[in-house]
Amino acid sequence: MxxxxxxxxxxxxxxxxxxxxxxxxxxxxxxxxxxxxxxxxxxxxxxxxxxxxxxxxxxxxxxxxxxxxxxxxxxxxxxxxxxxxxxxxxxxxxxxxxxxxxxxxxxxxxxxxxxxxxxxxxxxxxxxxxxxxxxxxxxxxxxxxxxxxxxxxxxxxxxxxxxxxxxxxxxxxxxxxxxxxxxxxxxxxxxxxxxxxxxxxxxxxxxxxxxxxxxxxxxxxxxxxxxxxxxxxxxxxxxxxxxxxxxxxxxxxxxxxxxxxxxxxxxxxxxxxxxxxxxxxxxxxxxxxxxxxxxxxxxxxxYPTSVLNGEGSSSEFTGITFSGNGQDLDTGAKVIHNAPNTTSYMNTRSISKSGGVNTFRSEVIVKPQAKGSKSSVSCASLMLDSISRSDTIPVMDIRTKDADIGHEAKIGRISDEAVFYLMTRGLSEEEAKALIVSGFCENVSKELPVEYAVEMNNLIRMEMVGSIG
Amino acid sequence: MSENKTIRINNLPVPTWNHLKINDAEYETMASKEELFDQLKKIAVKPENQLPVVHDEVIEEATEGLDFEFTINTDSTIILRLLNKCEEKSDDSKKDIIVKINANIKEGLTLNLSIVNLTKGARIYVTSDALCNENSALRMTTISLGSSKAYFEGKAELKGDNSMFDSYTAYILNSGQFLDMNYVADHKGKNTEAEIVSSGVLNKGTEKVSRQTVNFISGCAGSKGAESEEVLLLDDDVISKSAPLILCTEEDVEGEHGASIGQPDIDVIFYLKSRGIAIEKIYEMLSFAKIEAALSRIDHEETSEMVRNYLGINN
Incomplete structure (x- = not known):
């Protein structure tokens, strides 16, 4: 088992x-x-x-x-x-x-x-x-x-x-x-x-x-x-x-x-x-x-919203959501491309555990006048048990041909192969899984001011080690 | 006296912001959804061998719509073609046709279901519900070229372990056409798989709405679901709306989505232009390629000819 x-x-x-x-x-x-x-x-x-x-x-x-x-x-x-x-x-x-x-x-x-x-x-x-x-x-x-x-x-x-x-x-x-x-x-x-x-x-x-x-x-x-x-x-x-x-x-x-x-x-x-x-x-x-x-x-x-009203304006959204017991966190972002050559980028991570519910919800709207606009959305969700829930609900509304829109979403659990590999390198199972979760959050935490990134990583890592049940 | 009613179809399993107008589609009619479905002509289909069963529905004055009940006791191929009475002269712009499909795919069997829309101006609504038992598969291919307004819905309940839903939709929209799609895979059994693909082209004044949902329900351990969408936008006054949902209450699953919306790859265009091909011809080639990919899945020469004739490829 x-x-x-x-x-x-x-x-x-x-x-x-x-x-x-x-x-x-x-x-x-x-x-x-x-x-x-x-x-x-x-x-x-x-x-x-x-x-x-x-x-x-x-x-x-x-x-x-x-x-x-x-x-x-x-x-x-x-x-x-x-x-x-x-x-x-x-x-x-x-x-x-x-x-x-x-x-x-x-x-x-x-x-x-x-x-x-x-x-x-x-x-x-x-x-x-x-x-x-x-x-x-x-x-x-x-x-x-x-x-x-x-x-x-x-x-x-x-x-x-x-x-x-x-x-x-x-x-x-x-x-x-x-x-x-x-x-x-x-x-x-x-x-x-x-x-x-x-x-x-x-x-x-x-x-x-x-x-x-x-x-x-x-x-x-x-x-x-x-x-x-x-x-x-x-x-x-x-x-x-x-x-x-x-x-x-x-x-x-x-x-x-x-x-x-x-x-x-x-x-x-x-x-x-x-x-x-x-x-x-x-x-x-x-x-x-x-x-x-x-x-x-x-x-x-x-859902922080960016209205890109000036030519060449841009937005970046980097988010992480951690949802545990009794929490239902509906988070995400919205971008409205309202001018030519605007760019937007969304990158999110979510972790659900102990019955927690995470919903990533987004909207990317590219108006007819926003020619030459580009948007990329990437969201990844990690499920840590089967009593939790993780939903991804993105919407794109594109109204000009001259746009380049990409979207990718992934959902899954901690890979057994990755845990096995790290264990062959001398880590315990607990350390391996803690490291993988920290790695999962890394491209978000690196955007935080260093003292917040350290606090966030510590919160996640410390809570994982010593908790195999 | 019947009054105009607006019924809501193609509902997203989980709604989002109302202002996006993507939670469902509005369908103007004279009856409730139940009344509409009650009026349909009931047809039971039980294929007895693996030869394709082809049903042509020709749009006529008194089209009453169809309610198919598929019972799949053998590996089966069913092709439903929606056609005009007289391809060149008939004006079907005021006609509606509704097709409702229910399929029960028994253990270990595969249903290849293809729906080809070659009407002219008619409004069509095709909704299908499939129950996939253990080790069974629904392989669905949809081609939509006709209709002023077309609504497609495909739902698969992957109830049995190792069951599969593989859906591919190809379309080319021209001159003000509207296409609204809603595909849903409910993963219930263990090790179930779903792949929902939509690939199409929007030309002048057209609008497309694509909803794709992979729903991992607790207990479907080992399941995988993927959604993808490719949309070529070839004119400025087009609208492309997409809602690719992944819903998950099971830990041991893999779900992914990818979308690419915009103009053709500039490297492809450059290469083809360098071979002396005009830009209009390049767009046509890229558009037809999407339909050819669907035709190769249907693998039925007569249908392929019909589609190519409709597009004028053979001329």
Whole structure:
């Protein structure tokens, strides 16, 4: 009888701690017109934003739940806390952040990462940003990195935000985009001026501490002509029995000949509904690079979208999804080729185990005007047992003859021959299988910042060794 | 009084984003799907030897559609040809024809099923369901050249161990034709195999939708499934939609998909042009080659002649 390697779920205990929030900080549960006005008042929104929230709420009520992905019937919107008052206003020094919040981020290693490898850090705790800082030399280059609310109140940026906010992902896009438009809070605003290359990454970290809560942060990044930015986002939450909701929104504007790399390591707890929306608009010769690692959440709907609007613009999507017991992760990417000579490349890996469900879903659309465009999609899935599920659902819609479209997908298990070969070279069966899984993920992990790649490889390798059952 | 209805056919086994309009096909009719199928003329086919059974369905005024029941007790070859009453003069553009096929392929046997669409403007809908028992095989070949709108569906339930589904579809679409395909292999038995291939050419103003699904169901250990698609796009105002799905709840399987969509390989074009062949002729050769590949699978001289005549190759 064949021996089975059992791979543990990713150990999330380092993320699984919490500090109790005060009930009076909770503004309300569910979603109603009065609550929206209260959030707007609490946050000091300009009038246009208050109206925008109300319009979004109307759209939310009119829009149906998606009928094509994992079931989200057990998500009770009436129980979700949509806004929690901040424990303190945003600080620019770690020392000034309230003790329990500071402890949370210290345990997650954020201040250390800031000291060692980042240009700037933003940290969101529940509904609001509690810390933002940017290195002085980067600030001198004219780079802006702050929370969205502060930027909206700054007359230098208020018009820019009004012009771009939820224009790429309008509230009519889907039900949870509408929800986001109504209750959004926190998130980051980044502006990189023309010609500025930010050599060291910026990072935002989102922490959802409260039980049965929602996090609805909005990230808006605008980078000018010939600029460069690497932005990293991380997210986690402690584990509860009640459902939590993340319905964030990321809008990225990539200027002419600019490059934006957007990396995400998502490690929400297993009670989280991660219904996040991300979209980039890329101008002439610009480039968007998505790096996406999805490890947490109970249910995920996550498909970063690239709209290649300028001639010669390009997108790359590199993703890995690891789905274990109780997880149904529906992830992938979308690309719309909207201009001539645009190129796109998707490369994904997924691993399913212990009853976990992985779905890779993609769309490549090549419009009639996108002559000379090229697209290549490659996805590979590894099944580690027969109680799990792995589905691949790609779609291509090509509307010009002058396009070159390639697609390949593979699904399978760890090859007995490869394990046998490695064992003849002196590795134990456990080590051999761990090495194969790490190798399977390698072309994705090599795209991650080194500290994240090491963490990801360690998570996978350490959980495999010593677990043959 | 009957009213126009829209029924949904060629459904993807697992839906995706609605805005892509690929989860199913809309089919305008005057009845429900069940009523449509009830109206079909029932035909039972039990081949008694390995000689090909050829059924020609000629599009006429009162075409009522066909409901075939194939019982396969011997290795069999069945060729279904959809034709015009009078090839040159007949206008069948307002005709519909529906063909429903059910096949039960007994243990150890092979059914070679070919469907050849040589109508002119008629709308056709061909749907087939096959049950493959242990060590049996369904080898299906479809050629679609005619019809204003053509819908093909082929489903194989690979229930028996070592059963096989091998489907090859070839098409050339011209002047506003629409082709919608949905092929599904459900792997249930151990060591089952499926290969679903679609290969075709889109010319001016045409649209093709291709759905291919390999579905590995828990218990089908040792099974393999492959899908592939090659589409040559020869004009700008064409639409090529594809959804190649791999669904999997079994660990010990191998599934793969490959697609290539676009213009002909530039090296091939360069070589053929260097031999003095005009570009129009090269496109024609590459198009006909796809149909010839299907004809070699059908291996029936009369059918090959008919198809070549339709394409004008023999002239």
């Amino acid at each position: 064949k021996e089975k390697t059992y791979i543990e779920d990713i150990d999330e205990s380092i993320y699984d701690f919490r500090f109790k929030e005060d009930e009076e900080d909770v503004l309300g549960r569910g979603i109603g017109s009065d609550l929206i006005d209260e959030i707007s008042k609490e946050k000091g929104d300009p009038e246009w934003m208050r109206q925008f929230r109300q319009r979004s709420l109307e759209i939310f009520h009119k829009t149906h739940m998606p009928n094509w992905g994992p079931s989200i019937e057990s998500l009770d919107m009436d129980r979700i806390i949509t806004y929690i008052r901040p424990k303190a206003r945003m600080k620019n020094k770690w020392e000034d952040v309230p003790e329990d919040v500071k402890q949370t981020f210290e345990r997650l290693g954020i201040p250390q990462a800031e000291r060692e490898s980042l240009s700037g850090v933003g940290a969101q705790y529940d509904s609001e940003i509690v810390y933002h800082n940017l290195r002085a030399e980067v600030e001198k280059q004219g780079v802006v990195y702050t929370d969205l609310e502060t930027a909206m109140r700054d007359e230098k940026y208020s018009e820019m935000i009004k012009k771009h906010f939820m224009k790429l992902i309008p509230p009519t896009d889907h039900k949870f985009a509408a929800l986001h438009g109504a209750v959004w809070s926190g998130g980051s605003f980044v502006y990189v001026p023309e010609g500025v290359k930010v050599e060291i990454p910026l990072q935002s970290y989102f922490r959802l501490n409260a039980e049965s809560a929602g996090q609805f942060e909005h990230t808006l990044i605008i980078i000018g002509k010939n600029s460069y930015l690497h932005f990293i986002e991380g997210c986690s939450a402690p584990k509860y029995y009640a459902a939590s909701l993340h319905a964030g929104c990321v809008e990225l504007y990539v200027g002419e000949n600019a490059t934006l790399r957007y990396s995400t390591i998502e490690n929400w707890s297993k009670n989280m509904y991660n219904l996040n929306s991300k979209r980039a608009l890329v101008e002439k010769a610009g480039k968007i690079e998505w790096i996406s690692g999805s490890f947490g959440s109970h249910i995920s709907y996550l």
